[in-house]
Amino acid sequence: MRYAETGVNLEVDLSRGSVERVKTDPELTRLHLGGQGTAAKILWDRVPPEVDPLDPENLLIFSTGLLHSTLVPGANRTAVDTFSPQTGRYSHSLFGGFFGPEMKYAGYDKFIFCGKADDLVYVWVNNDKVEIRDAGHLRGKGAQETALILKEEVGDPHAQVASIGLAGENRVYLASIEHANSSASRGVGVVMGDKRIKAIIVRGTKDVNVAQPKELAEIGIPMYKEMYDNKECGDSMAHGEGDEFHVDNFAWGNARARRKNFFSKEMEEEWVSLEDRLRMRWTGCHNCPKDCHQAIKYPGRMPYFQKCYSKLTYAMGAFGDLDFDYNIIGITQEYGMDAYSTPQVIAFAIELYEAGILTDKELPDFPLFDREDSDGIKVNESRFFYLVEKIARREGIGDILANGVYAAARQIGNGAEEYDHNTIKKFEQVPIKLNYVNYPYFLMYATGEKMNITQIEGSFPQAPIADKAEREEFVRNWDAAPERFKKWFLAWEPRQNPSLEASVHICDWNEAMHYIDDAIGTCAFLSSFRGQFGGRPPYHIYNLPAFITRASGIELDSDELWEVSRRNRNLVRALNIRRGLRRADEKPPADHWKKREPENEQKLLDMYYEFKGWNNDGIPTRETLDRLGLDYVSEDFIQRGILVEGEDDLS
C-alpha cells in the first residue's frame, strides 16, 4: 500500500481529449518526496528546453504535497509548475485552501495537463470519473463566478474549483489561478489559459492512508493547539500589524519612493474601522487552525478573500488609499490577476505616460490623476481602473503591458527600458528599496528561482536583536535552528551584515526550508517563512522528519531531509540552466540598495556557488549532480555542452 500519497497521477491530454490514470514510481517519492520535487522531475523528463512555454508540449502540473490529506495540520499548499512565457523559464507557484487535499481524496497526487484544447473547456474530476467538458458558457466569467456555476452544474457543494478569469483566458502573463481563499500566480495562469482550461473541478471521497497511525496522531493532534497558541506563525501581518511595516518600508508607485513615517495613528484607526466594516469573517485553509484570510464584501463586488500584503499593493502602486485597494481587488480577483505584479505593471505604465513615452494616442481617454494626497503626490486610482480593463482584455496598450514590465519596456522602447528597474530575471519583484546592501538578501535575490523573495527568505531573522541578554534568550529557545546559526546570530550586531560565510549559510537554510515545504505541502506561514519573525515556526528541520516518516513510511532524519531539498533545489536549477540561466542573470535590481559593495557581492556569489557545488557560472557540477542521484542531468548537460567532461569549472 502507498502511504500519504495515492501513487497515481492523472494525465490529461487536451489536444487528444484523453485522460489516463498513471501509477507512479515510489522510488521517486523517496528521492523527491512529492509536490514541487516530483513535478520538477516530470518537467525535466518531458519538457525539453526547445519547447516554448506556449507550445502544446509544455506541461501544467498541479501537485499535492506528500502530507496533504493526512492529519498533519496545515499541509494544504498545492504547487503549480510549468514554464512561463514571461520569463521563458521554470515557473512555480503555490496556493492554499482545499484543492490539493480534495485531489488526493479523489485518488491523485498530481494532475498533469499537456496539449491544448480547441476551445475553452473545464475538467471535472469525480473520483475515478474524469470528463473534459465544454466551457463555452463560462467564457468571460469571473474566476469565482465560475466556481459557483460549476458547483451548481455538477451538483456537488463539496467539490473544489481552481479557475481562471478573463486575464487567463486572454493569455495575460500576469494571470493567476484562483481557488477558494487563495491564488497561484507568476506564470501559471497564462499557461492554464493557453491550454484553454477555464477551470478544474474536483471531488474525492477516498481514504488517504498513513503508515504509522498511532504515532502520527500522537504528534499531529497536539499541533492544532500548538499552532493556534503560537502567535509567531500564520499570517499575523494580515491581522493589522503588517500595515505600518508595509506602508513605511515598501516603495510606492513604480517601486520608487519609500515614505518613512507616513503611517499614522489616524490612518490606523481609519483602516481598522474600514476593514471591520468590509470583513465578513476570518477564515483558514484546509486542516489549519490559523485564520489568515479575510472574507471581504465590498459594495458592488463579488465577495472575495484577501490575504497578506495584497491589500496594499494596489494602493501603494497608485499612491491611493486602502478603500481603493479593497475596491479594485474585487475586480482583479474576478479577472484573475496577480496582486503583486499587476500593480507594478500599471504603475510602470503611468510613469511612462508622465514621462511622455506613452501618450494619449496609446492611452485614449486616459483619466486625469484623482487628487493630490497630503504630501502633494498625484493619486492614480482611476488610471489603475482604466489600465486593469485594458490589460485583462489585452486591448490596445494593454496587449503589450500584459506581457509584464520587462517585455513591455522593450516593446515600447523609446527609453521605456529605463523604467524597468525592479525586475529580476524578467519578473516583477516586491517593491522594496533600501539603503545598504544586505548580504543574505543579495544572495537570495540573485540566486533564487522562486521569483518572489517571500518564497525564498524566512528562517533566519531579518534583523538582529540589539540587547545582548534578549539575544541570548532568543537563541536558547531557538529549536528550529541548526547550531551554526545560533553562533552567527549571537555575533550579529545592529547595522552590520552577518559575515560572508554566515550569509552563504543563511541563504542556503532559508531556501532549503521552502524546498521542503513545497514538496510536502506544509504552509510557509507555519514553517519556512515564519522563523524570520520570532524564531518559533511550528515546523522545522528537526521535527518534520517524524511527520514525514509516520505519515508516509519513508524513513529519514534531518540530514536526509535536507539532502532531499538539495536534490530538488538542484533539479529546479537544472531546468533553468538548460534554458540558459547563467551567472550574468543573477543580480538584484541595480537600485535595490543605494549603497552597494560590488566586490563583496561577487565574492558572495563565488562563495555561494562553491558551497552549493556549482561552478563559477552557477551550473551544478557533475560531481554535485551525481552525488544527488541526478546523473541523468549531468549526462544531459555534457551532451548539450553545458558542462564539459573533466572540466567542472568551465561551461
Next chain:
Amino acid sequence: MVTVEDCSKKRIVKEIKVDLDKCIGCRACEMACSGFHAVPKFSSTNPARSRIRVIVEDRKDVYVPVRAGDYTPAECNGRNTYVINGKEYSECSFCTASCPARDLFKAPDSGLPLRCDMCADDPTLPVPMCVQVCRSDTLTYVEREEESREEVTYDEVESGLESLANRYGIDKVADLVARISRTKS
C-alpha cells in the same frame, strides 16, 4: 445529543455547542473525526467518512458544522429557508439526517449511514475529537445532568439495518440476518 445509560433517574447529556460566527472553515473537525473512526484508529482520513461535515458557501459567508444524526428513509416534504442576520441558510444546512436528498453522512463505498457516536471509546475521551481540534472554539463540549425521561434511541446497528431494509426490502434483510445467525451460532 446522545444519551448515556445511567442507573439513577439522572442522566448525563453530552452536548456540543456550535458557535457559527467563530467557524474559520478549516475542516479540521472532519479530519479528526474520520481519523478517529478509521480502523485501525487514525490509519486513514477521509472527510466523506466524517460524522461531522462543515457546510460551506464561502461567498455567502455560510459556515455550518453539522454532526450526523439519524438515518431517514425519505427526504423532507419541502424545505424552509432561514434568514439569520441577513444571511440565507437552507434548512438542510442545519439538518443532521443521513437522507436520500444528499450524499452527506453516508459511507462512500457502502452507502451505509454514518452517525455521530460522540467518539464512544474505551476509555471515554474527555472531549470528543472534533472539539479537541477546533481551536477557534466554534465547537465546545459540555456535559450536564438532566432528569431522565423515557426515550427511544437508535443505535448505529439499528439505523444501518433500517437503511438496508429500505434499500433491499425487509424480506431480503431478514433472510440475510437468519442466514448469518445460522452460520455464526
